[in-house]
Amino acid sequence: MTVEHDLAAEAYVYYFPLVFDLGEVERSVTVGFGALAAAPFNTFAHGDRLSTDNEKFVSVNNDTIYSIAQLDLSNGPLLLSVPPTGDRYFVLQFVDAWTNNFAYVGTRATGNQGGDFLIVPPGAGGETDDGGPRRIEAPTTIVSIVGRFACDGTDDIPAVRALQEQLTVTPVLRSLVPPRGVVEPAAVDADLAFWEKARAFSLAYPPAERDVQYAARFAELGLTDAESPFVEASSDLRERLVAGTAGGEALIAAASRAGAPGESWSSLPHAFDYNVDFFGVGTIDSPEWTITDPTRRFLTRAFAAKVGLWGNHGYEATYAQTFLDADGDALDGTKAYTIRFDTPPPVDAFWSITMYDLPDYYLVANPIGRYSVGDRTPGIVRAADGSITLTLSHDEPTDADARANWLPAPAAPFRPMIRLYSPRESVLDGTYRLPSIEKA
DSSP states (O other), rough: HHHHHHHHHHHHHHHHHHHHHHHHHHHHHHHTTTTTTOOTSSSSSSSSSOOOOOSSSOOOOEEEEEEEEEEGGGOEEEEEEOOOOOOOOOEEEETTTOOOOEEETTTTTOOOSSSSEEEEOOSSOOOSSSSSSSEEEESEEEEEEEEEEEOGGGGGGGHHHHTTTTTTOOOOOOOOSSOOSOOOOOOOOOGGHHHHHHHHHHHOOOOOHHHHHHHHHGGGGTOOSOOOOSSTHHHHHHHHHHHHHHHHHHHHHHHHHHHOOSSOOOTTEEEEEEESSSOOTTOSSSSGGGGOOHHHHHEEEEHHHHHHHHOOTTTTEEEEOOBTTSSSOOOOOSSEEEEEEOOOOOBBBBBEEEEEOOOOOOOHHHHEEEEEOETTOOTTTOTTSOOEEEESSOOOOSSSSHTTTEOOSSSSBBBEEEEEEEHHHHHTTTTSOOOOOOOO
């Protein structure tokens, strides 16, 4: 990659989360995905089952049932009503168009007693003391509410469904004009489609002021132009942007696979700390949860979108992924592996390990319909000392205990992810270390 192409690669990294996110928003309101049917803006789509390999969504979990609403605040505020949830863990995560997690409602953040929350457009102001519903100011007019309700299997689904039916979002102002929806980019050829979306989306959904100033350096690429320069792009601009796409993708791929030196697991408690400007209900505004260096911040934001779009801050749920076994060799389902937990991971809610394929990070089809294993898995076998040993392989184990604790893998390279819901301090400060995956 030549020097003149470095700027385009940097721009690709900067704009990737915005373009990727709004693509999933549009998919959500037009065709849906997996257990979630399509739902128009300002309406919840509720899953009626745990996710399976039918869900073609990056790193979707198999621990909770989703309730997702794509919000469009172009017609004014929206009122969110949340039911009491008893002792069930849940979280409603608020994500703006740039993938900033800017508010949380749920067990950790606001408790399980339920209540009303007023979601207001950018510039309308956040929380007040007027005695009304708690206010949540959105950084962009397009917002995703990603709701997750803990579910302990098929028999527990009716109870979750009853809660979902009480979860509503209602426009405060009446309007005969439908929500505006995601803006339509200009028609350009496939090589420049990403760049046109980046230009159009960033104008319609501007980021924080500090990022506007940062993005001004991409003006020479046409990304700040009011009218599209990509409809009739010069050969030089086209060449730079095509090379920038390849360079940016390579940077994100390398960051996605990076781990701590000497460790196979790459723990991601700070993969979503790139929001440094918008701290609403349930967020933590402190130095240990913010990435201030812009180069590191934007690359982190890009790989977080690539491997775990709509993932939570580490203080809500911590994620760890690996591509390697204890010997440093790439994980491949043609071999068999084990992972032994001498003691359960330190969490206040629950934990799981989920299997994903490569390179898409989708759930893996398997003959027993098992996509994750954790402390709530029925029939899981613990040793006399309380430890748990899981088997990860494509072929079904012959040993009864190993079969009970089997997490099926594809007959190909794979990437497992561990989720720790409501992690304790030893997870967040790094003193707890996950065990390595060993060749069986």
